Amino acid sequence: MKLHRLVLSNFRGVAHREIEFPDHGVVVVCGANEIGKSSMIEALDLLLEAKDRSTKKEVKQVKPTHADVGSEITAEISTGPYRFVYRKRFHKQYETELTLLTPSREQLTGDEAHDRVRAILAETVDTELWRAQRVLQAASTAAVDLSGCDALSRALDIAAGEVAASAAGESSLIERIDAEYARYFTPTGRPTGEWAAAISRLAAAEEEVARCAAAVAEVDERVRRHASLTEQLAELAQHQARAQHRHATAQAAADKIAVLTEKHHQAQLVAAAAAATSAAATKAHTERLRLRTEFDTRAATVAALDAEARQSADAAARVRADVAAADAAMDQAACVRAAAQRRAESARRILEQLGDRDESERLSARLARIDALMGDRDRVNDELGAVAVTEELERRIEDAAAAVDRARSRLALICATLEFTAAAEIELATGGQRVSLSAGESWSMTVTDSTAVEVPGVLTARVIPAATAIDAQAEYAAAQTELTAALGAAGVADLAAARRAAQQRRDLENSHEQLNAIIAGLCGEDQVDELRCRLARLRAGHSTHSDLAAMDISAARAELEAAEAACAAADAECETRRRVAASVAREFAEVSTRATALQTKVATHRAELDAVSDRLARERASVSDEDLAAAADDERRAAQIAERRVAELAEQLAAAAPDMAAAELAEATEQVEVLRIRHSEVVRALHEVSVELAVFGTEGRQSKLDTAEAERERAAGEYTRVRRRARAAELLRLVMARHRDVTRLRYVEPFRAELLRLGRLVFGSTFDVDIDSELRIRSRTLDGCTVPYESLSGGAKEQLGILVRLAGATLVAKEDTVPVLIDDALGFADPERLARMGEVFDVVGAHGQVIVLTCTPARYDDVQSAHRIELCG
Template identity: 55%
Template sequence: MKLHRLVLTNYRGISHREIDFPDHGVVVVSGANEVGKSSMIEALDLLLEAKDRSAKKEVKQVKPTHADVGAEITAEISAGAYRFVYRKRFHKRAETQLTVLAPRREQLSGDEAHDRVRSMLAETVDLELWQAQRVLQSASTAAVDLSGSDALARALDVAAGEAATLSGAEPLLVDRIDEEYARYFTVTGRPTGEWAAATKHLNAADAEVARCAARVAEVDDAVTRHGALTADVAEVAAQRAQAHARLTASRATAEAVATLRRQLAEADVIADAATKSHTASVAALAERRRLRADVEERGTAVVALQTAVAESVEEESTAREVHEAAEVAAEKAREAVATTQARVESARSVVDRLTQRDESDRLAARVAKIDATRRELDRTASELAGITVTDASMRTVEQAVLNVERAAGQAELASARIELVAAADVSVSVAGEPVTLGAGETWAVNTTADTAVELPGVLTVRVVPGTPAAQTQAGLEAAQQALAGALTAAGAEDVDTARALDLRRRELVAARDRLTATLEAVLGDDTVEHLRARLKELLATQPAEDGLFDVTGDSAADPVGARAELAAAVAAHQQAVVDCETHRKVAIVASKRLGDRSTQACVLREKLAAAQGEHATATTRLEAHRAQAADDTLAVAAEADGDAARAAAARAAEVRAELERSAPDAVAAALADATRGADALGRRHDALAEELREVSTQLKVYGTEGRRGSLDAAEAERQHAEREYLRLHRRARAAQLLRTVMARHRDATRSRYVDPFRDQVERLGRIVFGDSFEVEVDSDLRICSRTLAGRTVPYESLSGGAREQLGIVARLAGAVLVAKEDGVPLLIDDALGFTDRDRLVKMGAVFDVVGGDGQVIVLTCDPQRYAAIGGAHHIELVS
């Protein structure tokens, strides 16, 4: 496969770019960062793999942002006997077009074109090799894996002397074995397909046999339960008849006990009435006695309250005198607080004015520094504005100087050289200029134009350079004109002036940045206007004369003394506040105590008045009760009611004793137990009878289901599933064994053709690393370690530059080994960035060795890395 031409239109930030690639050798495509070098590889992959209507993320990301159009990719490619031009437009008005140029002309479009290209590539290109032969920026140091390349495998078979001639129509034996293995196992070795289905069928048959056996066991269990339930029903019926007879006897005994209970209830009613009459007469007698005691008690309470009122009045008078004294002391403490507060405010005013004066001094110095920095910054900016040289123009000048030097060197190599050796003193004319030579002197000059050497009056010799010299001279003049134009654009007379101006511009830019940083640091989060306004405000608050800051009016104010005075005033004020608070609390306590004493005296006077009223009321109530019945009459009535109550209680006790002798609790318990037993046996008989009916019904239903026949059919189906399972088991295990054996033999074969690949890697690697270079390669053709001067280092432990170089050498070795018709382009994207200058020269020699018939495309932002490649074709990209 070879890439002849690639055209990108409206692809990412690329409006249009067309590149023609030579069929052989190394192509170095250079350009600045983000000019779109890596996009070329991405575009080629999208062209070959994605459909024009694809909605994949990779396709969406290449849509141009500068125009509402679709991205277009066109490539001319050779693959085997085919050569075709393939174009796709994505996003808007998507389309695909294919023109096959050889072996016979075809034109297709749409999905037909996409499928045709895929089939041609699958037929002629080793796609695994196409992906492996890339060195990308993101994985330039990763170990290359060439194990999946059929083309390389065939080449290594040939190199190892084990080439096999195949017709190309029959599938490889390994593939057929893998295909057979895939019928029975997944990639991870789990059963699949027929093998998994047979296993699943056997498991299902086992489950069905178990289910049918369980259903047959249900029938047997139902027959057993029917016999047991029939016996249980007969037994419970006999027990229920015995329980009914016992219940009848218990009910008769309970009726006799109920008669005694009714007699006891009547006796209790009579006794209760007599008791209530006796209680009422006793209560009347007790109330009369309570009224007499109440009158005596209230009289005593009135005398005690009169004494307490006199004592409370005396305590109230004492509390009032204490309260008045506390109020006087609290007022004096408040006056002291006001006096010390005035002293504090005076001292604080002096300290504030001194602080404002210090702040104004600091602000004045800060504003002065800002003004000086701004003046210096303005001067730097003014001088910088006068310099027209820029980074871009200086790069143009330097590139032009390099081009002039390169053109001058080429012109010197291609120019004709004139050498004159004088045998005697002689004067000649060269290109119209006189040249005088002494005997034995030599004179020489290089010329790229027609030059006449004239010996006046004797001889004229004309030197005419060939066409290459004239072309290099034209190139030199064009380079000099480009340099002059670049100097004019930069505003400099010559290269030294331009470089001096560029140096001065860089110094001024650094000074500007430094001054800007200084200005930002001095300003902080403030603005100059804010600082000036604050300074003006502070200056406005300062007195016109320094003497006005004096604290005493005799001398200038001392900040330390002012702050000491403020501290003393604050301390005095705080002590005065503490004393004031203490006196205030004392006054509050005295006021509260006075209130308590006043309230207590008032309450006692009210209690005395109430007690006197209650004593009079109690005396009146006692006299009213005595008017209705005398005290002796109430005592006689209480005694008679007591005798009647005792007689009624004795009758009730006789009936209760007879009831207790009949054991009513035992009779009630026997009746309850007989009732529960009869009810329980009735419920058990009904439950067993119902369960017996259900079992009988189940047996009738089971008889119609044919469960035994279902079990026989399930067992027959399981036998069939087991036979099929065993048959597939043997085939699956045979395929697994065959695949294991073939894999072991394939690995052994691979180990034999590792040697040709390792030999080729070491042959190319010794150009870079020296004659002691050796590598260890595993069966997957990956480099495991490198040996130099007898020291072996694992691949992953090598430096980034060494791994990158080995990766390129391994790919170049694969390109050398692969047959010419199976080759693919080797793509290298901005590699060798970790490589020193000496190794770059040696890597260039490697590229020269393998340039040959293959196609190597190098993408780089630094073409000097690949300057050592002798026959490289250079293409420069511009944005």
């Protein structure tokens, strides 16, 4: 590529400028600061890369600030077989024009012109070299990277004795390998694309399996809680029965004490009455009148109490019948609840057996697939056993074939070729072979061993090759023998057959690895024998329940739900009946107690009435004081008897321990209440668990777990496949990078030689450099002192950077050259170095274009062949 002419109009602060450049040599373009020297490089880049209507920041920045006009750039360029004039206007009235001058004249405009120039540059210009061959003000001391320049690589290939097209082919292959590597890894080596997606999918599947397993475990926990609550409810029922019995016993004891208390009270009343009768003997007449009134009153009271006692007895009889009916209803509800529980247990067992049947079917299908894959693996093992070409034999054959090719090439280069041209008809004899030549006919032969050529009857000539040719022939024969032996050991006819057999072995090994991975994924953490034993157990259990074959698991679940609902309903009904029976029992106890109290009261009042009647009869019979005194004496004795009766009853009441009986009754009552509350809480908790289990039954948690586990298996298989491809791409990239580095090492020597040739013009004969495989300077040696590149001064770095670019410019082929652009460099160089750099510019200027932009042209006075262009503001 060569730049012949550049025209700028309204570009930043440049109103108009036109410069013509010579085809060869050093061009020094000089001018003051801010006159627009660096803008020329920027304009050339925009012309070749940006479209005329581009809105990029780089395009907007070049628009003049003092006028509303569009920036124009025109360049005349030649590259490869093309020479063209290219013009663009930006910002206003966008315009692109292309005029092709050679190889045939052609004119294009707009995007068509832009695309045509881009195609020409892509075809003929190494863009990486075009970018690298610049020394800019902002990066004049930065290290130069020429590793991506295909043109320089081709030139170094030729200089190193390689085929010129190999670098391009290798670069294309590396690009494809990098593209394949980028499908799976980021530039820093982290997973991306398919590989990251496979990792994420497997992680998500594992998380979903864990979540579904937790959900199923939650159902199991609720089932266990339901069973535990059911057991607690049964235990509470037993405790309640015992507490009710204790309460009834305590109540009976309390009733007995109440009777004793009442008798004691009645005895006290009798004693008091006797005392009162004795005291009132003197007031017989008055007492007789009071006794008549009292008799009438008590008689009425006794009649009323007797009627009330009969009503209470009738009510107690009726309530006793209700108690018997409530007890019968409670017993019937208990039977219904027991039947519902038996039905639920049966439905639960059937559902578990159907689950075992389904698991048996899934396990059978899984084992069938594993058996099929193991059969395929055995077949692959058999085929692998039939392949005789091992990796060691493959390497031996490849090495032997390479040795044969090298020996053949060396033999062809070293051996002499004899050519005979007959001036007249003649016959030649060599090695038992006779060759007849007519006049003007030619015949040739390659001499690899001592050979005699005879013209019968005329002369005999013996050609003895040099020792080097004989050694080469022996080396070639040995290589052929080794290749034949290696092919024989592998049991193949030739190199192609050996490669096919080796490829077949690798394919079979890959298939074997894939089958092992799939079998491992299907088996998971279980062994195949364990799976078979488990299937046998499931089938054995299934065979004992052959009547379940026609049953549907959904019907079994529905039956279990119905049975559990019936069981819950029976529990509720049983509890209702129990509460009714308890209520009726309490009512019966109250009515019985009331009837007993009324009967006791009637007896007491009747006794009192009888006493009053006796007293009245006795008083009526009394007509004298003696009779009255006798009556008083009788009454006194009766009072004493009554007092003894009171004492006896008091002793009996104390022996019955009324305080302890009351405490026992209170404690038994409290226990009954506590158990009732606990029973209600357990019933409520059992109902809540039953509702939760009913909701869980509609969610299909087990099926979700099965689906999640199947997805995990698929994700694991995909993960294994993608990982194998990703690791293969990574390995291939590493191998190719290593190969590329080895190849680039061959580039280093010719590049280093050219850099030494130019560098010694500047630094002297002791100058030496160390170049890495990326064609970067690692260290510089001068006068026996080696300094790393990073530790060099700014001037030395800048001078070496220019030398590297100039060395690259001299090495590339003529058709691949691009202009070397140097923007205001060598500001750090001393006068002696400037003079020597001028010699280097003179040497390189003969090979191509070197364009120097500077505000200090005196730096380049020592460049004898320089063409100078002055820029005016």
